[in-house]
Amino acid sequence: MALPQAFFHNLMDSISQWQSLTPLFLAFFGIFAVACYAWICFTQRRSNLPPGPPGLPLLGNLLSLAPELHSYFASLSQTYGPIFSLRLGTKSCIVVSSPSISRQVLKDHDITFANRDVPIAGRIATYGGNDIAWSPYGPEWRMLRKTCALKMLSNTTLDSVYQLRRNEIRKTVGYLYSRVGSPVDIGEQMFLTILNVITNMMWGGTLEGDERAAVGADFRELVAGMTGLLGKPNLSDFFSGLAWFDLQGIEKQMRLLARRFDKIFEKMIKLRLEKTNMGGSEQSKDFLQFLLKLKDEEDSKPPLTMTHVKALLMDMVVGGSDTSANTIEFALAHIINEPEVMSRVQEELDSVVGRENIVEESHIHKLPYLLAVMKETLRLHPALPLLVPHCPSETTTVGGYTIPKGSRVFVNVWAIHRDPNIWDTPLKFDPSRFLDDAKWDFSGNDFDYFPFGSGRRICAGIAMAERTFLYSVATLMHSFDWKVPEGQELDMSEKFGIVLKKKVPLVAVPTPRLSNIALYE
Numbered sequence: 001m002a003l004p005q006a007f008f009h010n011l012m013d014s015i016s017q018w019q020s021l022t023p024l025f026l027a028f029f030g031i032f033a034v035a036c037y038a039w040i041c042f043t044q045r046r047s048n049l050p051p052g053p054p055g056l057p058l059l060g061n062l063l064s065l066a067p068e069l070h071s072y073f074a075s076l077s078q079t080y081g082p083i084f085s086l087r088l089g090t091k092s093c094i095v096v097s098s099p100s101i102s103r104q105v106l107k108d109h110d111i112t113f114a115n116r117d118v119p120i121a122g123r124i125a126t127y128g129g130n131d132i133a134w135s136p137y138g139p140e141w142r143m144l145r146k147t148c149a150l151k152m153l154s155n156t157t158l159d160s161v162y163q164l165r166r167n168e169i170r171k172t173v174g175y176l177y178s179r180v181g182s183p184v185d186i187g188e189q190m191f192l193t194i195l196n197v198i199t200n201m202m203w204g205g206t207l208e209g210d211e212r213a214a215v216g217a218d219f220r221e222l223v224a225g226m227t228g229l230l231g232k233p234n235l236s237d238f239f240s241g242l243a244w245f246d247l248q249g250i251e252k253q254m255r256l257l258a259r260r261f262d263k264i265f266e267k268m269i270k271l272r273l274e275k276t277n278m279g280g281s282e283q284s285k286d287f288l289q290f291l292l293k294l295k296d297e298e299d300s301k302p303p304l305t306m307t308h309v310k311a312l313l314m315d316m317v318v319g320g321s322d323t324s325a326n327t328i329e330f331a332l333a334h335i336i337n338e339p340e341v342m343s344r345v346q347e348e349l350d351s352v353v354g355r356e357n358i359v360e361e362s363h364i365h366k367l368p369y370l371l372a373v374m375k376e377t378l379r380l381h382p383a384l385p386l387l388v389p390h391c392p393s394e395t396t397t398v399g400g401y402t403i404p405k406g407s408r409v410f411v412n413v414w415a416i417h418r419d420p421n422i423w424d425t426p427l428k429f430d431p432s433r434f435l436d437d438a439k440w441d442f443s444g445n446d447f448d449y450f451p452f453g454s455g456r457r458i459c460a461g462i463a464m465a466e467r468t469f470l471y472s473v474a475t476l477m478h479s480f481d482w483k484v485p486e487g488q489e490l491d492m493s494e495k496f497g498i499v500l501k502k503k504v505p506l507v508a509v510p511t512p513r514l515s516n517i518a519l520y521e
């Protein structure tokens with residue numbers, strides 16, 4: 001259903017439940033609407049906002065938004081240029097779609113734009129925005145980011161928990177071997193593998209067996225629910241006066257999901273504290289234990305509270321799972337779709353790993369073609385196509401236009417990655433473009449290519465994402481040949497959300513390619 005229809009449908013549903021709307025409320029609403037409109041006209045006339053499509057009184061451009069926001073914004077930039085503005089209710093939104101303007105936002109004015117305009121759904125999901133992704137730029141954000149960088153996402157920590165990744169990926173290989181000849185939902189398998197790695201790093205062996213599998217299934221549903229709600233335009237964000245009514249029910253749904261997450265976190269924290277109190281060899285060195293210890297240290301500044309601890313756990317689960325799993329799913333879809341790419345990936349693996357061994361993480365640095373496949377996948381399908389929206393802490397001039405303090409700034413990295421002025425045959429999946437030119441990496445220094453963002457708010461999990469992708473795809477392509485089920489065709493279309501995903505899940509059939517059965521155990 002198109003967004004405006006869906007939007008109105010929801011709205012009418014909500015309104016129809018409100019049989020008791022009183023004339024007083026309607027009068028209040030009318031005065032409020034007229035006042036908002038007058039105020040917006042007044043401020044717009046005085047401002048030098050970037051150009052943009054004309055909007056309706058009060059609603060602005062809300063009703064013309066298309067569900068696939070990233071491609072819709074790309075098409076608007078063809079008309080209105082590399083920086084344009086939209087008005088969504090009372091909120092100014094700015095969309096940036098060129099390397100030079102992205103550089104101004106994310107590098108020249110990095111500190112000013114290193115803030116977030118936190119949507120209501122984001123605030124509820126993260127214990128009031130007390131996490132890394134939604135905290136405003138400042139000491140608290142710095143402390144949270146440093147804590148994660150040092151204790152969960154650094155190369156040293158990642159090296160020390162390689163065995164966890166290895167165990168999970170070997171379990172997945174074993175499962176796939178049991179499904180030889182049958183269709184497998186690859187995104188689902190990758191999500192569960194990655195989630196198990198992350199939760200293992202967070203709270204170690206706290207859960208075992210069936211209970212662990214049950215928590216995994218629960219998480220997948222919860223993460224999908226949360227990223228879905230985070231990608232939906234919410235009236236309450238665009239008309240703060242209406243937030244109280246939660247007309248689309250987004251706040252209510254998010255509260256339910258957040259409560260379910262919280263229950264799991266509470267349980268893990270309780271179990272971890274019990275184990276820690278038992279002392280001695282029972283103590284393990286997982287992230288949760290480190291956080292709980294840091295929380296009790298009086299000299300930690302700013303102090304780390306229990307709310308922060310839970311919000312960080314949420315960032316790791318929600319930020320780290322769907323992003324990596326969806327990228328792997330897109331990559332495998334392209335590899336399966338392009339026999340030449342599949343041959344080159346497998347030839348490289350055979351020459352570096354050999355068919356008598358299994359892939360180890362130490363191999364991944366010797367696989368330049370596979371790294372090029374990762375870069376090409378993230379060029380065509382950057383996991384966060386509009387990054388996490390930025391927000392200037394003061395009114396700033398960018399590209400000659402005024403960007404008002406508090407506006408929501410979308411950087412359309414998806415459009416830049418497909419710009420024919422930058423890329424030859426931009427819609428073709430061609431990893432070799434990254435072999436010929438080594439200038440593109442994940443550092444965010446080049447604004448032609450920055451799938452992890454750039455500047456202070458660049459992704460905190462790049463090292464983990466890179467290892468997860470390369471190790472998983474290498475293992476899957478080394479152990480199996482893949483094809484789509486008889487009579488089916490691969491559909492490569494995307495579905496927009498705060499995290500981009502495949503519209504149609506990738507289902508493929510594995511065939512073993514290693515002769516020694518022991519390599520699948």
Ligand code: HEM
Nearest residue numbers: 133319320323324383384387388452453457459460461465
């Ligand atoms: C293919 C995988 C991934 C991609 C493409 C990706 C991409 C991104 C992007 C584009 C941003 C926003 C940057 C900005 O706002 O300018 C971001 C933020 C973030 N990512 Fe990732 N990410 C991935 C995996 C991960 C993983 C595995 C983790 C951790 C386990 C992680 C944790 C975070 C966090 C905490 C932030 C917020 C940073 C901040 O606001 O300071 N990401 N990511």
